[in-house]
Amino acid sequence: MKKFNIIVLVKQVPDTRHVGKDGMKADGTINRAALPAIFNPDDMQALEQALRIKDLYPQTTISVLTMGPPRAANILREGLYRGADMAYLVTDKRFAGSDTLATSYALSLAVNKLKPFDLVFTGRQAIDGDTAQVGPQTAEKLSIPQITLAEEILAIDNNTVKVKRTIANGIEIVKAKLPVLITVTGSAAACRPRHAKLYMRYKYARTNQELAKEDEKMQALFKSRPYLKIHVWSVDDLNADPLWLGLGGSPTKVKKVENVVLAAKDSKVLENDESQINELIQELMNNHTLG
Amino acid sequence: MKNVFVYCELEHQKIAEVSLELLTKGRQLASELGCALEAVVIGHELDDIAKSLFPFGVDVVHIADDSRLQNYLTLPHAHILTQLFMQESPQIVLFGGTFIGRDVSPRVASALRCGLTADCTSLVIGDYTEPKTKKEYQNLLYQIRPAFGGNILATIINPDMHPQMATVREGVMKKEILDDAYKGSINKIDTHAWLNDTDFAVQIIEKHITEKKINIKYAPIIVAGGYGVGSKENFELLFQLAKLLGGDVAGTRAAVDAGFIDHDRQVGQTGLTVRPKLYIACGISGAIQHVAGMDQSAQIISINTDAHAPINAIADYAIIGDLMEVIPKIIKSYIKNSK
Numbered sequence: 001m002k003k004f005n006i007i008v009l010v011k012q013v014p015d016t017r018h019v020g021k022d023g024m025k026a027d028g029t030i031n032r033a034a035l036p037a038i039f040n041p042d043d044m045q046a047l048e049q050a051l052r053i054k055d056l057y058p059q060t061t062i063s064v065l066t067m068g069p070p071r072a073a074n075i076l077r078e079g080l081y082r083g084a085d086m087a088y089l090v091t092d093k094r095f096a097g098s099d100t101l102a103t104s105y106a107l108s109l110a111v112n113k114l115k116p117f118d119l120v121f122t123g124r125q126a127i128d129g130d131t132a133q134v135g136p137q138t139a140e141k142l143s144i145p146q147i148t149l150a151e152e153i154l155a156i157d158n159n160t161v162k163v164k165r166t167i168a169n170g171i172e173i174v175k176a177k178l179p180v181l182i183t184v185t186g187s188a189a190a191c192r193p194r195h196a197k198l199y200m201r202y203k204y205a206r207t208n209q210e211l212a213k214e215d216e217k218m219q220a221l222f223k224s225r226p227y228l229k230i231h232v233w234s235v236d237d238l239n240a241d242p243l244w245l246g247l248g249g250s251p252t253k254v255k256k257v258e259n260v261v262l263a264a265k266d267s268k269v270l271e272n273d274e275s276q277i278n279e280l281i282q283e284l285m286n287n288h289t290l291g
Numbered sequence: 292m293k294n295v296f297v298y299c300e301l302e303h304q305k306i307a308e309v310s311l312e313l314l315t316k317g318r319q320l321a322s323e324l325g326c327a328l329e330a331v332v333i334g335h336e337l338d339d340i341a342k343s344l345f346p347f348g349v350d351v352v353h354i355a356d357d358s359r360l361q362n363y364l365t366l367p368h369a370h371i372l373t374q375l376f377m378q379e380s381p382q383i384v385l386f387g388g389t390f391i392g393r394d395v396s397p398r399v400a401s402a403l404r405c406g407l408t409a410d411c412t413s414l415v416i417g418d419y420t421e422p423k424t425k426k427e428y429q430n431l432l433y434q435i436r437p438a439f440g441g442n443i444l445a446t447i448i449n450p451d452m453h454p455q456m457a458t459v460r461e462g463v464m465k466k467e468i469l470d471d472a473y474k475g476s477i478n479k480i481d482t483h484a485w486l487n488d489t490d491f492a493v494q495i496i497e498k499h500i501t502e503k504k505i506n507i508k509y510a511p512i513i514v515a516g517g518y519g520v521g522s523k524e525n526f527e528l529l530f531q532l533a534k535l536l537g538g539d540v541a542g543t544r545a546a547v548d549a550g551f552i553d554h555d556r557q558v559g560q561t562g563l564t565v566r567p568k569l570y571i572a573c574g575i576s577g578a579i580q581h582v583a584g585m586d587q588s589a590q591i592i593s594i595n596t597d598a599h600a601p602i603n604a605i606a607d608y609a610i611i612g613d614l615m616e617v618i619p620k621i622i623k624s625y626i627k628n629s630k
Binding site: 014016017099100101104128129130131132133134135136137139140141145146147148149162166167168169170171172173174175176177180187250251252253254255256257258259267268269270271272274277278280281282284285289290291 | 302365366369389390391393394395396397398400401402404405406407408409410419433434438439443444445446447448449450451452492493494495496497498499500501502512536537544545548554561568569589590592593598603604605606607608609610611612613616617620621623624625627628629
């Protein structure tokens, strides 16, 4: 029976799609506390494509891997509830401030620790940055090909994968030798929901740091169930070069961030009133804005 | 050396519109910096195409012409660009924020270990003093883009690790011919020396191109809806108004994400930039992400229940009210006055 070793790169992101009135502080910076931290939407679609391969080849191992602060373990648990087998958290204060290049460096080291792998999946882009850069940059660092904007995995065998991907004004079907990194678009199939049995199995999955806060009963339970371990890797575990990490390893710097106050025009304010609206339409027709 | 480069991508054997827009921007930057503008084209049968770039003020066109490069493939493009930039040491490289540009540029940035800023809405030359070391940098590229879901505007710089690379979406910059008689030179890249078999690890088996169904870029009037429209059904009212006025319908990213409207109609930093003569913003709050794609409209009408919505500040006319009531009044008035 064929089996594949699949790694899914995921990210915990602030829900920037729903920035409400509390989302911004008075000084124009982001009020992160007011934004819920969620599983990046495109990464969910990426997980689904991995799970579909596991449906066909149940011996397949899926590892969810993320880099982030300790609380990012939450999305790894979410991945386990939906069908991933292993969870890895890359976390270290020295990673803080990483741009896409430094992030892809750290992720590539972590992926290489899980060698030999067949496929690396990730979402097209994360909603907090929208750059779509980390996938291709990680592929380059791993020296493997990339297939971006995948809609669907059409076929997979021991050596090759066939993928339908989006291109400008159309689609393309491509074939690549394994291993390959695939970024999955947001329009691909949505991820299946949590599985009740898997939820029961993994709800006590913990990192060591989280486990330390639990009582003795939980510690004992954890010892008897090794699959509950969320693996945590630091800079040292990855043998990472400190010069390539965090702010120092990031070529791009943020010079300035501003909350833009739109330059106010001398705008005319109208009520929801038939005659006022009629006057405006007449004006726009008279000056030929409306034909 | 230290010149400005633009990666010019091909669309059906023609240079993509966005690449021509970037050549115009690149020319301005090069002139300000006192350096040359160079273009790179990768494909097959490129001689005429290469010459057509000179009027944009291009000093050197590098062409990689090879029958294996008929279709875009990530690895050969990334490999050629990486080697060319290692050889030529550009100070700035611009890519279109397209399917192709966003696929190849991160791979090149990773190989060169340089910075890359996605979806810039403005590119400006300026100086920088590093706050800790007080080290001064002159003539850096300020890469300005809405960030964090379009809720803030960030200025990004790459002080040390060059080239400074950025992507820009179509329509953000303006295309302009500099001089029809402008003289430049062509450099042919030896693709056989630069490419190897591993660059063709991904093969295209099939390709299906559908003619673009929707193109709101040139619509004279745009009726746009935001999350505040509430549903896909409610968008029908916007389509009705657009049809009546001879315009087209657009949506914000929030409306697209909510499934109210097709992605091809998204206006904003990560969608299209439009400059219609009239933009009617319905139920749109005015996040920078969106405003970046429509603030050059000749006239703007906002329809919003919130009198303090940021969009009202840039609107010529702000109608305070529920769009489901206001739009029918506009339709009625327009029909009455057309008679």
